[in-house]
Amino acid sequence: MPLRGRRVHERTSGSLPRRRGEREPLHPDRRTGPEERGVNETPVLDVQDLSVQFRLSRGLFRRKRVVRAVSDVSLTVAPGETLGLVGESGSGKSTLGRAILRLVPITSGRVVVHGRDVGGLRARALRRAREQMQMVFQDPYSSLDPSMTIGANIAEPLEVFQGLRGRERDQRVVELLELVNLSPYHIHRYPYEFSGGQRQRIAIARAIAVRPALVVCDEPVSALDVSTQNQIINLLEDLRAELGLSYLFIAHDLAVVRHISHRTAVMYLGRIVELGPSDRVYEDPAHPYTQALISAVPIPDPVKARQGNRIILRGGLPDPGNAPSGCPFNTRCPFAMEICRTRMPGMTPLDRGGEVACHLQTSGPTLAGRT
Numbered sequence: 426m427p428l429r430g431r432r433v434h435e436r437t438s439g440s441l442p443r444r445r446g447e448r449e450p451l452h453p454d455r456r457t458g459p460e461e462r463g464v465n466e467t468p469v470l471d472v473q474d475l476s477v478q479f480r481l482s483r484g485l486f487r488r489k490r491v492v493r494a495v496s497d498v499s500l501t502v503a504p505g506e507t508l509g510l511v512g513e514s515g516s517g518k519s520t521l522g523r524a525i526l527r528l529v530p531i532t533s534g535r536v537v538v539h540g541r542d543v544g545g546l547r548a549r550a551l552r553r554a555r556e557q558m559q560m561v562f563q564d565p566y567s568s569l570d571p572s573m574t575i576g577a578n579i580a581e582p583l584e585v586f587q588g589l590r591g592r593e594r595d596q597r598v599v600e601l602l603e604l605v606n607l608s609p610y611h612i613h614r615y616p617y618e619f620s621g622g623q624r625q626r627i628a629i630a631r632a633i634a635v636r637p638a639l640v641v642c643d644e645p646v647s648a649l650d651v652s653t654q655n656q657i658i659n660l661l662e663d664l665r666a667e668l669g670l671s672y673l674f675i676a677h678d679l680a681v682v683r684h685i686s687h688r689t690a691v692m693y694l695g696r697i698v699e700l701g702p703s704d705r706v707y708e709d710p711a712h713p714y715t716q717a718l719i720s721a722v723p724i725p726d727p728v729k730a731r732q733g734n735r736i737i738l739r740g741g742l743p744d745p746g747n748a749p750s751g752c753p754f755n756t757r758c759p760f761a762m763e764i765c766r767t768r769m770p771g772m773t774p775l776d777r778g779g780e781v782a783c784h785l786q787t788s789g790p791t792l793a794g795r796t
Contacts, residue, residue, distance in 0.1 A: 466503065466504045467540060468501040468502060468503055468504075468537075469502050469503065469504050469506075469538070469539055469638045469639050469671040470500075470501060470502035470525065470536075470537070470538055470639050470671065471501050471535075471536075471537040472498060472499055472500050472501070472525060472534070472535070472536050472537075473499050473534060473537075474497050474498070474499055474533065475495060475497070475498045475499070475521070475524060475525075475531065475533075475534030475535070476493070476495055476496050476498075476532045476533045476534050477493075477494045477495040477517075477521070477524045477529060477530070477531060477532050477695075478491055478492065478493050478494065478532045479491070479492045479494060480492075490746045491746065492745045492746040493745055493746075493748060494517050494520040494695055494745060495517045495520055495521050495524060495695045496694075496695040497534070497696065498521060498534070498692075498695075498696065498697050499697070499772075500690055500697065500700065502671050502672075502673055503671070504638075504671055505665065505669055505670070505671060506672075506687050506688070507665065507671070507672040507674050507685055507686045507687055508672070508673050508674065508686060508687070508688050508689070508690060509674045509675075509676065509682035509683070509685065509686030509688070509689040509690065509703060510522070510673060510674065510675045510682075510689075510690050510692060511676060511677065511679055511682050511689060511690070511691055512677070512692035512718075513677070513742055514677065515742050515745070516692045516694060516695070516742065517692055517694070517695040517696075517745070518643075518675045519643050519644070519675060520695075521675075521692070522643050522673060523560075523643075524536070525538070525558070525641060525673070526555070526558050526560055526641060527543055527544075527546070527551055527555075528560075538554065538558045538638065538639055539557040539558075539638040539639070541554055541557070543558070553586075555586075556582075556586040556587075556635050557637050557638045557639065558638065558639045558640075558641070559582075559632040559633070559635070559639075559640050559641070560632065560640070560641045560642075560643060561625070561628055561629055561632050561640060561641070561642045561643065561645045562628065562643055562644075562645075563643055563644035563645065563647055563648060564648060565616075565621070565624035565625040565628040566616055566617075566621075566624055568628050568631075569616040569624065569627060569628060569631070570616075571615065571616050571617060572615075573615075574612065574613050574614060574615055575602075575611060575612060575614060575615070575616060575627050576595075576598050576613060578616070578627065578631055579598050579601055579602070579627065579630050579631045579634055580594055580597075580598050580634075581631070582631060582634045582635050583597055583598070583634050583635065586635045587635060597634070598612065599612070601630040601631075601633070601634055602630060604630065604633070604664065605627070605629050605630045605660060605664075606626065606660065607623065607626055607627065607630070620653075621653070622649055622650075622653035622656065622657060625646075625649065625657055626657070626660065629645075629657075629660065629661070629664070633664060633668065633670065636668060637670070638670075638671060639670075639671050639672075639673065640670055640671070640672050640673075641672075641673045641675070642661070642672055642674045642675060642676075643675045644676055644677070645657060645661070645674075646658060646681065647676065647677065647678065654681065658681060658684065658685055661674075662685060672686075674686055679707070679718060680722055682703070683703050683704075683707045686703045687703060688700065688701060688702055688703055688706075688779070689701065689702075689703045689706045689707070691706070691712060691714065691715045691718065693714050693742075693753055693754055694743060694745060694748055694754070695745060695748075695753070696753055697772070697782070698712045698715070698754065698781065698782045698783070699711055699712040699714075699715045699779065699780070699781045699782070699783075700772075700779050700780055700781075701775065701778050701780065701781075702779060705777055705779060706779065707719055709777060711777075711779075711781040711783065711786060712781050712782070712783050713736075713754065713758050713759065713760055713783070713785070714754050714757075714758070716736055717736040717737075720734060720735050720736040721736075738757045739757055739759075740756060740757050743756060749766075750766065750767065751764070751765050751766045751767045751768055752765040752766075752768075752769060752770055752782075752783070752784065760785055762784060762785075765784050768784070770782045770783055770787075773786050773787055
């Protein structure tokens with residue numbers, strides 16, 4: 426097995442990438458989006474009308490139930506951009522991320538990664554395409570092979586996709602460990618010997634080993650303490666800026682998503698209900714569901730927290746196998762009209778940036794003081 430029980434040929438310290446400090450506070454907001462950098466390139470990720478359905482058995486002699494986990498989702502991620510994806514548990518965020526990487530079957534729609542339509546690729550072609558799209562999972566321990574050293578875990582994609590062997594591969598593994606601020610002296614240790622934050626760094630090193638165009642981060646910090654979360658977020662930002670990576674960043678912590686993302690997409694019951702520049706979405710949310718999510722974000726200032734208007738939604742997330750007709754949010758929306766119960770709203774552009782799927786923006790009354 427590679428890198429197990431063999432000496433690693435390390436570079437001299439002068440040729441290694443710089444070490445990143447163990448910083449706890451989040452970096453100041455220094456997002457440089459594609460627009461600010463003057464980049465006008467083909468999207469790294471282009472998703473059009475993507476749907477994912479599962480058929481669940483309800484018994485030996487009963488018809489299978491169709492669960493619509495993702496419905497008609499369209500979005501893009503530009504080179505060097507981080508697109509945040511937020512929503513309640515069960516809204517379809519993780520399923521969407523896995524469908525983009527073809528880890529779950531796509532029912533319909535189109536997924537183009539780095540200029541290549543990956544939706545219809547067969548196994549061998551899909552394996553080659555995955556060099557351009559990698560994933561960082563919520564639980565790093567389950568994504569690493571516990572029987573392999575961390576060096577072997579990181580080396581595996583280098584061997585599979587780039588055919589690296591021997592000294593060249595080993596030096597690349599050392600560089601990757603340095604990139605995620607781990608000592609190369611740990612290269613022969615096993616995943617169980619590391620903390621959760623360190624294991625996530627190892628998983629990130631493995632994901633970026635072949636310099637993919639797109640990295641899907643599925644709740645990468647939700648299982649970590651706050652200090653470690655900040656360190657991992659800072660690391661992801663450093664790597665994006667240094668390597669030109671693009672992220673689809675899935676999370677339920679809205680404060681984290683606002684900090685790291687250039688744009689934010691809000692997902693509810695398998696559909697995108699709002700998408701726009703992150704600052705606009707958080708400061709001036711257009712969809713009632715987005716407003717409810719933002720109102721639940723903790724405010725450090727107790728005075729402002731008491732003055733804030735927390736929006737309490739009635740009921741819970743509907744069963745995806747029995748979604749309501751019309752707008753999926755109409756059963757919980759305090760502003761629902763008759764049209765909301767009968768007709769699905771399309772995405773409507775907003776003058777203040779982005780777009781929203783809400784009848785209130787086109788035919789309804791003023792929403793929370795906004796038109």
